[in-house]
Amino acid sequence: MPKLIKDSQIVEDNWLIIDADFEGDLPEQEVIVPLAYWTENRDALASRSNVGVWLDSHQEPSAIASDVKSLPVIAINFPKFADGRGYSYARLLRERFNYEGEIRAIGDVLQDQLFYMKRCGFNAFAVRADRDIEQALNGLSDFSNSYQAGCDNPIPQFRRR
Amino acid sequence: MYKYDDYDRNLVLERVKQFRGQTDRFFSGDLSEDEFLALRLQNGLYVQRLAPMLRVAIPYGMLSSVQLRTLADLSRTYDKGYVHFTTRQNVQFNWPQIKDVPDMLQALSDVEMHAIQTSGNCIRNTTTDQFAGVINDEVTDPRPYCEIIRQWSTFHPEFAYLPRKFKIAVNACPTEDRAAIKVHDIGLEIVQNEQGETGFRVFVGGGLGRTPLLGSAIREFLPEKDLLTYLEAIIRVYNQHGRRDNKYKARIKILVKALTPEVFAQKVEDEWQHIKDSPAQLTNEEIDRVKGFFDAPNYDTVESTTSFEEQVASNKAFANWVKRNTNEHKVAGYSIVTLTLKKTGIPPGDVSDDKLELIADLADQYSFGEVRIAHDQNIVLADVKQTDLFDVWKKAQAAGFATPNLNMLTDIICCPGGDFCALANAKSIPIAEQIQTRFDNLDYLYDLGEIELNISGCMNACGHHHIGNIGILGVDKKGEEFYQVSLGGCSGLDASIGKILGPSFAREQMADIVEKIINVYIENRTDEELFLDTYRRIGMTPFKERVYAKAH
Numbered sequence A: 001m002p003k004l005i006k007d008s009q010i011v012e013d014n015w016l017i018i019d020a021d022f023e024g025d026l027p028e029q030e031v032i033v034p035l036a037y038w039t040e041n042r043d044a045l046a047s048r049s050n051v052g053v054w055l056d057s058h059q060e061p062s063a064i065a066s067d068v069k070s071l072p073v074i075a076i077n078f079p080k081f082a083d084g085r086g087y088s089y090a091r092l093l094r095e096r097f098n099y100e101g102e103i104r105a106i107g108d109v110l111q112d113q114l115f116y117m118k119r120c121g122f123n124a125f126a127v128r129a130d131r132d133i134e135q136a137l138n139g140l141s142d143f144s145n146s147y148q149a150g151c152d153n154p155i156p157q158f159r160r161r
Numbered sequence B: 001m002y003k004y005d006d007y008d009r010n011l012v013l014e015r016v017k018q019f020r021g022q023t024d025r026f027f028s029g030d031l032s033e034d035e036f037l038a039l040r041l042q043n044g045l046y047v048q049r050l051a052p053m054l055r056v057a058i059p060y061g062m063l064s065s066v067q068l069r070t071l072a073d074l075s076r077t078y079d080k081g082y083v084h085f086t087t088r089q090n091v092q093f094n095w096p097q098i099k100d101v102p103d104m105l106q107a108l109s110d111v112e113m114h115a116i117q118t119s120g121n122c123i124r125n126t127t128t129d130q131f132a133g134v135i136n137d138e139v140t141d142p143r144p145y146c147e148i149i150r151q152w153s154t155f156h157p158e159f160a161y162l163p164r165k166f167k168i169a170v171n172a173c174p175t176e177d178r179a180a181i182k183v184h185d186i187g188l189e190i191v192q193n194e195q196g197e198t199g200f201r202v203f204v205g206g207g208l209g210r211t212p213l214l215g216s217a218i219r220e221f222l223p224e225k226d227l228l229t230y231l232e233a234i235i236r237v238y239n240q241h242g243r244r245d246n247k248y249k250a251r252i253k254i255l256v257k258a259l260t261p262e263v264f265a266q267k268v269e270d271e272w273q274h275i276k277d278s279p280a281q282l283t284n285e286e287i288d289r290v291k292g293f294f295d296a297p298n299y300d301t302v303e304s305t306t307s308f309e310e311q312v313a314s315n316k317a318f319a320n321w322v323k324r325n326t327n328e329h330k331v332a333g334y335s336i337v338t339l340t341l342k343k344t345g346i347p348p349g350d351v352s353d354d355k356l357e358l359i360a361d362l363a364d365q366y367s368f369g370e371v372r373i374a375h376d377q378n379i380v381l382a383d384v385k386q387t388d389l390f391d392v393w394k395k396a397q398a399a400g401f402a403t404p405n406l407n408m409l410t411d412i413i414c415c416p417g418g419d420f421c422a423l424a425n426a427k428s429i430p431i432a433e434q435i436q437t438r439f440d441n442l443d444y445l446y447d448l449g450e451i452e453l454n455i456s457g458c459m460n461a462c463g464h465h466h467i468g469n470i471g472i473l474g475v476d477k478k479g480e481e482f483y484q485v486s487l488g489g490c491s492g493l494d495a496s497i498g499k500i501l502g503p504s505f506a507r508e509q510m511a512d513i514v515e516k517i518i519n520v521y522i523e524n525r526t527d528e529e530l531f532l533d534t535y536r537r538i539g540m541t542p543f544k545e546r547v548y549a550k551a552h
């Protein structure tokens, strides 16, 4: 079973990510479906508690704003690690839409992004499969403090002096 | 000058440790070229034509003598004994080894320096007027606001992977703009409203490079406490909507232009409404705390002596230098001195290790141990007593820093070009030298008055050619180096982008071409008219006709 960093621990990952071009019936297990699939089958899926949604880097979180209360997982895809849109999306999900469930980074997710991702509200990281997840865990603690407000601490450093 | 507390120091040390780890992982094959590229760039490390290049941050251009001496040391130990000051008020090492960079960063951290975010697609060093805090007509000292922005933008988690690089500049002078704020991604002009409150006029979407554009004002008055939340709103809109499909269309200027400044402003306003009252709003205490670092030094009351006037009266060379290279200081008896780095034969911006130490000595002896780097690649001693000017001049002259050509035709801004830069289409340093050699008569230069001539080796415009009154751009024609000339650029309050004169020229023609352009100016100018005024009045045609006239 693949591994995941969740809440700073390495855990087994039970969730299956459904491809963007998936058609047909979903398996019964925990699944994370693409936005288009979610939008199309929203009513049918709403009865299941084990369905999450993933957003691609060009899909803004406002698209699922009215669903965030019920979604157990929202994943944000990083097609390339240098595509930074997902950082803003995660912040918006936490700070604007008050989403409290799991926000998971998927795609090109590497050690050196984890600290920033965590500060933007991600709490789960599907580190790229060819990388050592144990080592990647270190990326969460590259810095012990930060100047700006973030999802991990809404009080900026200048108010904490 | 800002001083690190434990907190700042700790962050920089953690960065050194992080980067050392990243470098190790790169050498062990754990990080690919591409992955390391993005990480090393956010640490100022390029790989260039001949060697790597390390760009070190000089926040808003301020350096202490201790820091200068460290730069000198590092250039001796890890480089070829010189450094290069850039148009972004930073400093570059041209010849370090990648494996040495973590040690260099470690040494820099000892003197409160670093290379954080000096390149890469993140918020870069915030720049400002090199005369900040000592010039008479500024609304208020812009440096505390630059420092506030520096802290906020350092390791900003949301904005480390923007579509493209991002530069912010601040100006506080209503009469002059030495920070070129209209050609920055965000330009902040410090203003006061009718109630006497301090705030910002916010320009956005300026920039040079492939598509040069001037920024548009999207807000006339932003209260100072809202600085960071408003910046956050702007950059969040950009991060989500800036183009990522095409590197050349990825800057915020393209987004602002595509949406129109009005629509862009509305998006920012909508975003800002959600965060403006969050704890990220600045407090008076914080603004005052940071201002405390920039309190005026202990100025002496300088007795007015006749000796300074006598020195000026009896020494024409000294008088020239005083006239050209010093500016009036807001404190009576003091002057602002600019050391020019534009001596013919030395690439603009380059300074050797022994000269760095000499400048450090001058700063210690005459200017409270501090210097500033100007965007036109000169060095400023901001607080020199008038009674010391003669000594400073003699020492600077002996070292070659007293060429009294500030803002003259030979005070050229020039990028490293084909001699160093992997992106160059043509060399730029030899062009600067050719023009400096041709125009070596100071009386003639003074007669011409202020003219800005800027040279870039390619359209990335690191040498600001678009905003030179005369701009020179290296272009490539079938593998050969040519140079295109533009006229009418200007970086000040009335900023404008230069227009192309016509077909490009071969390298050896450049001094001739500039001379022809200058001659048209001389023949057409009215009394007191500067080159730019004449150009704006008579337009391009007379210049074009002269330069491209068929030889008889």
Ligand code: HEM
Pocket: B046, B048, B053, B085, B086, B087, B088, B092, B164, B165, B167, B183, B184, B185, B206, B207, B208, B209, B210, B251, B414, B415, B416, B420, B421, B422, B423, B459, B460, B461, B462, B463, B464
């Ligand atoms: C030698 C290594 C350098 C490289 C590879 C480099 C690369 C670039 C690139 C690619 C751009 C265009 C960015 C864009 O339009 O999106 C640019 C712009 C610029 N660079 Fe450099 N540069 C170098 C050195 C310098 C130096 C030495 C200076 C200062 C003398 C400098 C100052 C600037 C400035 C002022 C701009 C224009 C900013 C703007 O477009 O608004 N760069 N550089």
Ligand code: SF4
Pocket: B415, B416, B417, B418, B421, B422, B423, B424, B425, B456, B457, B458, B459, B460, B461, B462, B463
């Ligand atoms: S303008 Fe071009 S040649 Fe000059 S430094 Fe910039 S990228 Fe290099």
